[in-house]
Amino acid sequence: MNRLRSIDDLGTLREKLYLEYEQAETSSIKVCCGTGCSAAGGLEVAEAFSKEIEKQGRNIQVVGTGCQGWCEKGPLVLLEPQDIFYQRVTPFDVPQIMDLTISRGRAIERFFYPRSDTGERIRRREDIPFYQKQLRIILRNCGRINPTSIYDYIRVGGYEALTRVLSSMSPEEVIDTIKKSQLRGRGGAGFSTGVKWELCRAQKGKVKYLICNGDEGDPGAFMDRSVLEGDPHSVIEGMIIAAYAIGHVSEGFIYVRAEYPLAVTNLGLALYQAEQLGLLGKDILGSGFDFSIEIKRGAGAFVCGESTAMMYSIEGRRGMPRQTPPRSVEAGLWDKPTVLNNVKTFANVPVIINRGADWYASIGTERSKGTQVFALTGKVKNTGLIELPMGTTIREIVYDIGEGILDDKRCKAAQIGGPSGGCIPEELFDTPIDFDSLQSIGAMMGSGGLVVMDESDCMVEIARFFLSFTQKESCGKCPPCRIGTYLMLETLNRIVEGNGKPGDIEFLEDMGNMIKATSLCGLGQSAPNPVLTSIRYFRDEYEAHIEDKYCPTKACKALGTYRIVNEACILCGMCEEVCEKEAVVSERQRYYIDEADCDRCGRCLQVCPVDCILYRGQPVSAEIVGTESSLAPSSKENR
Structure with missing residues (x-):
């Protein structure tokens, strides 16, 4: 790997790589080897393709890519130039794909995705509903x-933005471009990136970080990890x-948790390659500009996602937030002016430089520009990693x-913004997703977690x-x-265990609002959001738990009782x-449920074919009216 001495050297290398790629006339098999697909066997699929190609002596390139997004359907395979997209491929399928598709040009329909509504099998990735509305920046x-x-990165235009900046833009022009694009931080707070850079540049002194x-510590979130991997x-x-x-x-630092081994590995290799090549x-590229980057591995503390706690962690101290001001741009890492941005924020920068601030600002809403990446999970048919223009509605996503x-059940809510986000009911799904609209309904953008819930989910338990x-x-x-938060959790535990009491809801609201108003850092200030929004939109469920001692969704096993209506029972024994x-x-020719042993599963x-088993709180229909005398005894002593 020869070190590049100038901007011209990089341009020459890019042109050479591009020409070699175009003239090679080789097919490629792109196998998703991100964490999700790797767990499903993606690495084994890529290895099987490599062995089969070597055995046949074919000139085909096997590329292990980063996350292709549709993690649920992995391992994913994209065949080029055939433009064929296969899902759920196993190593055992590889010989058949090589024989029928690669050698004979015949697509194998069983690997195509069938639409959930029509059953139509789709050949091209871009035609699949999961990908159709995405805009991947x-x-x-x-x-x-x-x-x-x-x-590979240089061939597709990588580091072109850097050469543009070093050759023809002053630092002030770069900041002005980022400000004009209206890029806001993708870590959750949504502060203007250009303004943050400008404030730090204005600080006096010779050392900045x-x-x-x-x-990325949110449960179910893997957006930053996938970017660092892929x-x-x-x-x-x-x-x-x-x-x-x-x-x-x-000097710069990339703080990534040690639980992301593939991200750490790929990132470490990328840093080594960039150093060896002179980037x-x-x-750097003969410009006189010096800059190096070091990886700092986090130990998994969620609070270290907060900026000041992260800086303490990098310094070798316990990761705990500190009082602000002074802000990080004034006194951050080792008390020096510091800029901290999210993975996704930095990933946007080269595109903005290359395509222009006006282009980027044309995407999204008036105050939220560009796109956002979401980890779509929960009770939805298609789950995975998606990227959409700001302003897309929750309904479009779901x-x-x-x-x-899933199972065509009724959608109930979506949790947006991770554990510090809010529970949004289905009737508000037409709300556009942007920083301000979500805040107006009690949620937040967060880092991009989106969990979908159906009618069987209890919002109190959530x-x-x-x-x-x-x-x-x-x-x-x-x-x-x-x-x-301890007192709020203690109250919620009592409620789901059937020991809720009058005044608990009001206590949760008062305590939650107090925590939001007085906590030291953003994580503490947003911690009550799931509780406050679920009370705001699903108060009736809290009241049922507290006043009627039952869970309308039957999710809280400590609440409610099951009874068999004997007049309607056909003695099939399926329940037993x-x-x-x-x-x-x-x-004696009847069934009953012993409450002492029942775990309310x-x-x-x-399974009851005649619906003769009733859960407390469920109205008894006219067809199966039963009296208390017809209901079974509740103790083994009465057998």
């Missing part, structure tokens, strides 16, 4: 290139441009990209689950977060067969 190279090859926040050079290039614009920045280190709810996460991850430094706790008892309710 941040994820532009994920699934397209080999993330372990800097030459740059940090990339890759500490396109690490886009983040590195964005950081180099930022360092040039801010000035007096010779990092001393005298019903167009996600193709609706709120309890998310609060239990944030309470455990609290650093404990400030009393509102440390004590307040499925009961793992042996709580369904047969006695609901299996008996699901």
Whole structure:
């Protein structure tokens, strides 16, 4: 790997790589080897293709790409130039694909995705509903290139923005371009990126620092991880441009949690390649500009996603937020002016420089420009990593990209913004997703987690689950977060266990608002959001848990009771067969449920062919009216 001495050297290399690629006339098999597909066997599929190609002596390139997005359907395989997209491929399928598709040109329909509504099998990736509405800017190279090859990145235009900046733009012009694009931070707060850079540049002094926040700790979120795995050079290039614009920045850090081994590996390799090629280190491309980047591995503390806590962690101290002001751009890492941006924010920068601020600002809404990446999970038919223009509605995501709810159940809500986000009911799904619209309904953009829930999900339990996460991850430094979240969680635990009491809802609201108003950092201030929004939109469920002592969704096993209406029972015995706790008892030509043994799993309710099993709170229909005397005894002593 020869070191590039000038901007012209990089241009010559890019042209050479492009011509070699065009003249090679080789087919390529792109296998998703991101974490999701690797867990499903993606690496084994890529290895099987390589062995089969070697055995046949074919001139075909096997490319292990980063995340292609549709993790649920992995391993994913894209055949080029045939433009054929296969899903759920196994190593055992490889010989058949090589024989029928590669050798004979015949597509294998069983690997095509069948539409959930019509059953039509789709050949091209771009025609699949999951991909149709996406606009991939941040994820532009994920699934397209080999993330372990800097030459692949350069061939598709990588580091072109850097050469443009170093050759023809002053630092002030770079900042002005970013400001004009209206790029806002993708870490959750949505602060103007250009303004942040400008404030830091204005600080006096010779030493400044740059940090990339890759500490993605939200449950079910994997956006930053996928970018670092699949396109690490886009983040590195964005950081180099930022360092040039801010000035007096010779050292940067990428903070990524150690639980992301593939991201750490690919990122470390990318940094090494960039240094060897002369794109990092001393005298970058002969410009006289020096900048290096170091990886800092986090130990998994959620609070270290907060900027000041992260800086303490990098310094070797315990990761705990500090009081602001002073802001990080004034006194951050080692008390020096510091800019901290998210992985996705830096990945946007090269595109903005190359395509222009006006182009980027034309995408999205009036105050939220560009795109956002979401991890779409939960009770939706299509799950995975998606990137959409700001302003796309929640309904479009759930019903167009996600193709609706699993088992065609009724959609109930979506949790947006991770454990610090809000629970949004289905009737508000026409709300456009942008920083301001989400805040107006009690949610937040966060880092991009989106969990879809159906009618079987209990919103009280959902709120309890998310609060239990944030309470455990609290650093404990400030009393509102440390004590307040504990008291709220204790109250929610009582409610789902059937011990709720009048005034609990009001207590949760008062305590939640107090925590939001007085906590030290943004994580503490947003911790009550799931509870407050679920009370705001699903108060009736809280009231049912507290006043009627039952869970309308039957999710809280400590609440409610099951009864068999004897007049309607046909004595089929199916309820007894499925009961793992042996709580369904047969006695004198009738069945009853022993409450002492019943764990309220609901299996008996699901299998009963005549609906004669009733859950407390469910109205008894006219066809199966039963009296208390007809209901079974509730103790084995009465057998």
